[in-house]
Amino acid sequence: MQLEFHYDPETDIATIRVLGKNPVDSEHFENEGFVIDYDENDNIIALEIFDWNKREDLSDIISVLTKETFDLGKRNYIPDIVSDLAKYKKIVNNFSLLTH
Template structure:
């Protein structure tokens, strides 16, 4: 899994699998793009306008369960 924030575009990208993106779907009104592989499985997502979800100066905690 790879998580990346781009401050220039204010986009948080979450890549679940390192596979080619076969298709993408924009969720209207939510500012979210889902990326699918050839099997129509979600392999990633982009959250557009990420800063609207985050308070100023707030850190992001990431917890991964194994």
């Protein structure tokens, strides 16, 4: 499985998704500021995260992903997505520090 990460500094939105998977359903978490996309088997395959640079950490997202995965039976991809989210958060934050 291969993940793709994209960050748009103009909108401050980060997207991480599983390559080759197309979403068939989405769930919006307005209070937390992100969207989860699901494939045809109800697997979480993508996240769109708003206000990426303003976030101190990703604990709210990880908490919802954990609940979605274990409570609702959604599966696959989550360990990779969570691991890569933390890595990309560090990279984008470091890049932002260098460019400001």
